[in-house]
Amino acid sequence: MKAIVQTKYGSPADLRLREVAEPTVGENEVLVRVRAASIHPDVWHVVAGWPYIVRLMGSGLFKPKNPIPGTDMAGVVESVGDKVTRFQPGDEVFGETIAAQGWANGGTFAEYVSAPQDRLALKPGNITFEQAASVPASGFIALLNLPEASQLEGREVLINGAGGGVGPLALQIVKSYGARVTAVDTTNKLDMLLSLGADRVIDYTREDFTRGDRRYDLIFDIPGNHPFSVCKRVLNPEGRYVPIGYEHYGKSGRRIFGLVPHFIYLMLLARFDKQLGTGKSSRPTRAETIEVLRDLLATEKLTPIIDSVFPLSEIHEAFRHQIEDELHGKVILTTAR
Ligand SMILES: NC(=O)c1ccc[n+]([C@@H]2O[C@H](COP(=O)([O-])OP(=O)(O)OC[C@H]3O[C@@H](n4cnc5c(N)ncnc54)[C@H](OP(=O)(O)O)[C@@H]3O)[C@@H](O)[C@H]2O)c1
Numbered sequence: 001m002k003a004i005v006q007t008k009y010g011s012p013a014d015l016r017l018r019e020v021a022e023p024t025v026g027e028n029e030v031l032v033r034v035r036a037a038s039i040h041p042d043v044w045h046v047v048a049g050w051p052y053i054v055r056l057m058g059s060g061l062f063k064p065k066n067p068i069p070g071t072d073m074a075g076v077v078e079s080v081g082d083k084v085t086r087f088q089p090g091d092e093v094f095g096e097t098i099a100a101q102g103w104a105n106g107g108t109f110a111e112y113v114s115a116p117q118d119r120l121a122l123k124p125g126n127i128t129f130e131q132a133a134s135v136p137a138s139g140f141i142a143l144l145n146l147p148e149a150s151q152l153e154g155r156e157v158l159i160n161g162a163g164g165g166v167g168p169l170a171l172q173i174v175k176s177y178g179a180r181v182t183a184v185d186t187t188n189k190l191d192m193l194l195s196l197g198a199d200r201v202i203d204y205t206r207e208d209f210t211r212g213d214r215r216y217d218l219i220f221d222i223p224g225n226h227p228f229s230v231c232k233r234v235l236n237p238e239g240r241y242v243p244i245g246y247e248h249y250g251k252s253g254r255r256i257f258g259l260v261p262h263f264i265y266l267m268l269l270a271r272f273d274k275q276l277g278t279g280k281s282s283r284p285t286r287a288e289t290i291e292v293l294r295d296l297l298a299t300e301k302l303t304p305i306i307d308s309v310f311p312l313s314e315i316h317e318a319f320r321h322q323i324e325d326e327l328h329g330k331v332i333l334t335t336a337r
Pocket residue numbers: 040041042137138139141160161162163164165166167184185186204222223225244245246247248326327
């Protein structure tokens with residue numbers, strides 16, 4: 001089969017399209033003929049081996065353990081392992097492939113990939129393979145980091161960096177919970193955010209939301225360009241601040257540990273400050289979230305936005321676009337022949 005192959009950490013320009021052996025299928029795994037896969041910042045982290053700490057967190061010390069990048073995809077089931085009960089050949093599915101909860105290549109930038117059955121769901125018929133492939137990783141980050149629906153009904157939510165990969169999904173999920181949403185991003189993305197249901201938009205190039213009069217019950221902060229102490233000024237007394245983190249493809253400059261020390265600091269601070277974090281008592285698993293995402297897609301509460309679609313053979317241009325250009329939705333790779 002054809003696959004994108006990464007033999008070392010470095011630039012996406014080092015990736016190559018090669019002929020490789022098809023993956024084998026474990027007893028609880030499903031072999032999927034990939035129709036579409038998505039690029040997201042965490043795929044770049046493993047391709048670049050940046051920051052260095054990713055190499056200790058599952059991806060491989062000196063070179064990637066799995067040479068084929070990509071973590072999420074949509075496609076058609078080709079065959080199933082002996083213990084697979086949920087899927088059969090011919091099913092249209094979408095989901096993730098990585099077994100670890102960390103940074104690792106998952107093999108989806110290929111014509112075939114094997115995935116654990118509990119990371120997959122049936123693709124709703126109302127969306128395309130490209131749309132389905134854009135959702136799993138970003139949707140997981142959104143669902144993991146949002147409070148429960150009951151905590152947000154009728155509340156004021158601000159999403160900072162709402163126009164990227166995670167933001168549009170978080171915005172629509174929060175709207176489906178019955179919250180009012182203020183979406184913050186750059187000028188050209190504001191119309192898209194209004195079309196996705198934002199009640200109010202703020203152009204961060206002209207206005208600083210931390211200096212406004214409005215108060216919020218949740219700040220879902222993707223870029224983290226204002227410290228928590230500053231965001232607190234615009235939180236209601238019971239309001240919560242949830243940081244997501246954003247390295248902007250190495251532009252943050254934190255070469256060795258990335259945002260890990262910052263997040264350890266915030267986790268310690270959260271023990272003393274109840275406004276920090278989601279306040280949820282349990283974390284949803286990836287297996288649970290893929291089914292929640294499926295329901296949101298099938299009921300049209302969630303509409304995935306696609307910026308552009310590239311064939312696998314144009315992997316270099318796809319990554320260049322992802323990293324350098326202003327995106328309006330997700331960048332998708334397709335294996336359509
Ligand atoms: N997307 C995924 O599937 C995924 C999966 C796992 C983890 N994550 C993590 O989640 C983080 C966010 O991912 P993402 O895909 O949403 O990133 P992203 O697509 O780069 O989105 C960040 C958004 O924030 C905007 N922004 C930049 N500076 C801002 C500022 N000062 N004020 C307000 N908005 C600002 C960006 O606009 P510009 O584009 O104009 O800069 C962009 O729209 C990543 O760091 C990643 O590690 C993401």
